[in-house]
Amino acid sequence: MWLTHYFLFPILLSDSIVPTLSLGIGINYGQIANNLPAPAQVLTLLGSINISRVKLYDADPNVLSAFANSNIEFVISISNGNLQNMTSAANAQSWIQQSVQPYISQTKISCIVVGNEVLGGSDAQLMSYLLPAMQAVYTALGNLGLSSQVYVTSAHSLAILANSFPPSAGSFLPSIASYIQPILSFHSQANSPFLINAYPFFAYTDNPGEVPLDYVLFEPNNGTVDPNTNLNYDNMLYAQIDAVYFAMKAMGHTDIPIKISETGWPSKGDPNQVGATVENAALYNGNLLQRIQEKQGTPANPTVPIDVYVFALFNENLKPGPTSERNYGLYYPNGTLVYNIGLQEGGNLPQLNYSASSINVRNSIPYLITTNALFAVFLIRFQ
Numbered sequence: 391m392w393l394t395h396y397f398l399f400p401i402l403l404s405d406s407i408v409p410t411l412s413l414g415i416g417i418n419y420g421q422i423a424n425n426l427p428a429p430a431q432v433l434t435l436l437g438s439i440n441i442s443r444v445k446l447y448d449a450d451p452n453v454l455s456a457f458a459n460s461n462i463e464f465v466i467s468i469s470n471g472n473l474q475n476m477t478s479a480a481n482a483q484s485w486i487q488q489s490v491q492p493y494i495s496q497t498k499i500s501c502i503v504v505g506n507e508v509l510g511g512s513d514a515q516l517m518s519y520l521l522p523a524m525q526a527v528y529t530a531l532g533n534l535g536l537s538s539q540v541y542v543t544s545a546h547s548l549a550i551l552a553n554s555f556p557p558s559a560g561s562f563l564p565s566i567a568s569y570i571q572p573i574l575s576f577h578s579q580a581n582s583p584f585l586i587n588a589y590p591f592f593a594y595t596d597n598p599g600e601v602p603l604d605y606v607l608f609e610p611n612n613g614t615v616d617p618n619t620n621l622n623y624d625n626m627l628y629a630q631i632d633a634v635y636f637a638m639k640a641m642g643h644t645d646i647p648i649k650i651s652e653t654g655w656p657s658k659g660d661p662n663q664v665g666a667t668v669e670n671a672a673l674y675n676g677n678l679l680q681r682i683q684e685k686q687g688t689p690a691n692p693t694v695p696i697d698v699y700v701f702a703l704f705n706e707n708l709k710p711g712p713t714s715e716r717n718y719g720l721y722y723p724n725g726t727l728v729y730n731i732g733l734q735e736g737g738n739l740p741q742l743n744y745s746a747s748s749i750n751v752r753n754s755i756p757y758l759i760t761t762n763a764l765f766a767v768f769l770i771r772f773q
Contacts, residue, residue, distance in 0.1 A: 415682050416443030416465070416699040417720075418652060421450065423706040425723040429456035432703070435725060436462060445651065445699045447506070449489035458496035465501040465651075465699070466490070468527070473505050473519040482526035486534060494539065502527055502542050503651065507587065509566045509573075510549030517569050520544060521576060528580055541582040544573070545651040548588055548630060551637060556616035557623065557690065560633030561640055574638060577646045586634055587652035587701075590626040591665065591674070591714075598664040601626075607655075607670060608677035621689035627653060627678070632690040647694065653678070654701035656714035657728050666714050668729050675700055675720070676731040 419432065427435075429452055436444065437460075445465040446453060454464065466489070468476055475481050490499055504524045508516050524542050531537040548554065550570065552563045562570050577584055590606035604611040606626045613624035623629040631648055638646055655674035659666025678698065685695040705719035705728065719728055 414443070414695075414697065415441070415679060416445060417441050418445045418447075418654075418699050418702040419453070420447060420702045420704070420706050420709075422709045423704065423723060425707060426704055427723065427725060429453045431725070433457055433460055433462065435721070436703075443699070444703075445503075451489075451493070454493040454497045454499070458493070460497070463498040463500050465503060466499055467503040468505065468523070470505050470508060470516060473508070473516060473523045476504065476523035476526055477519050479526050479529060482523070483530035483533060486527070486530050486536070490536065490540065491534065494536065499540055501582075502531075502540060503545050503585065504542060505544045507545060507547040507549070509569055510547035517566070520569065521573050524573070524576060528576075542580060543577065543582045543585050545585040545587055548586065548634075551633060554630065554633040556618055557621075557629050557632035558616050558618040558636050560636035562637045567641075571641055574641055574643045574646060578643060583647045583649045583697075584634070584638065585649050585651035586631070588627055588630045588650055589653060589655075590630070591655050593626060594665050595659070595663050603665065603670070607673045608681065609673065616689075619690065623689055628688040628696075631696065632688045635688075635690055647697075650696065650698040652701040653698055654718045656717045657719075658717040659714035660712050663712060663714050666717070671718075672729040672731060679731050 417436070426432075429450075432453075433456055436442070442461050443463050443465075444457075445467075447467050448469065449466040454466075457464070468485070472485075476485065490502075493499065504527055505516075505520050508520045511517075524544060528537065528542040531540055531542065550562055550566060551560060553559050553561045574584070576582075594601045594603060594606045602611060603609070605613070605624070608625045608627075611624055613622045614629075615622050621632075623632075627650075631650070634648055638644070655671040656663070656666040657668045657671040678700070682696060682698060686692075687694045687696065700720070702718045702720070704721050704723055705717050707716055707723070709715040717728075720731065722728060
């Protein structure tokens with residue numbers, strides 16, 4: 391069948407539970423760029439499009455400070471390069487004291503993602519650090535009285551699956567069983583979700599002749615039936631989610647919710663990246679938003695609304711890899727829309743005066759007072 395292989399793809403890119411975390415849509419705020427607006431501008435932009443949940447790939451103090459006393463709820467992250475260090479209880483506690491405690495009284499921090507796509511890689515040493523780091527961070531939160539406010543998890547690519555079709559036959563790679571089983575037990579005990587990064591785009595662009603575009607874009611189609619459950623799947627993302635649910639069930643866990651920590655569609659790609667267009671990106675994210683607003687669940691879990699962090703807020707001009715990697719944003723860095731998915735009713739990047747303290751230290755170009763001037767600098771610099 392055409393879906394047998396294409397549910398399972400290593401992610402090339404780089405979300406029941408805590409009561410304060412609402413279901414719905416969040417956004418990934420990546421910062422691998424030198425032309426992004428200052429965090430204070432981003433705060434106003436997010437308010438204008440009614441986004442109140444943001445996932446960071448670090449614990450950037452400039453962002454966390456700028457968002458103080460806002461209604462934005464943050465997921466922050468510990469990088470793979472810091473996992474070994476985090477296996478030490480003392481180091482984990484020190485990190486939380488430096489990266490969480492100074493901000494959490496004014497900036498909502500609900501989750502710490504420890505590592506990204508570790509089990510989908512090939513580094514066994516890194517894999518061995520993952521659970522001890524998660525446990526150390528969780529223990530440190532408890533020691534500091536924060537475990538009721540912040541949950542601990544990790545994000546995984548779908549490369550952790552050995553089988554994904556039909557969804558009811560979902561299973562984890564035997565080679566990671568010794569890692570995944572205790573991690574699932576950790577989630578069960580800590581009451582935290584299992585995060586997956588899922589990109590149907592890769593399935594389509596790798597084999598557009600066999601994978602129906604309507605199926606991956608949530609457009610009307612006949613779908614495909616799981617022969618074991620007789621459940622009909624009319625889109626790939628839901629089938630991927632249920633495949634992970636069934637993989638967890640095969641390991642004895644039906645008590646762990648799944649959240650989508652990354653999903654999206656690029657608006658531009660290389661010539662061989664079929665389907666990377668503005669039109670398809672708008673359809674994918676727009677149709678996904680509609681289903682989230684309808685509080686849809688997957689066929690195997692119809693009463694559990696899907697919970698998604700879209701990738702990403704901005705195009706990131708310094709991301710390595712193919713052209714698509716730099717073109718997942720809903721917005722260009724100057725704050726104009728790449729495409730509209732229905733969130734942006736008048737959403738716009740505000741014009742602000744900048745002080746040295748408000749400029750994101752990652753940016754290498756000075757910010758100008760108006761967004762038009764900023765855009766002009768962007769055009770000159772990157773033509």
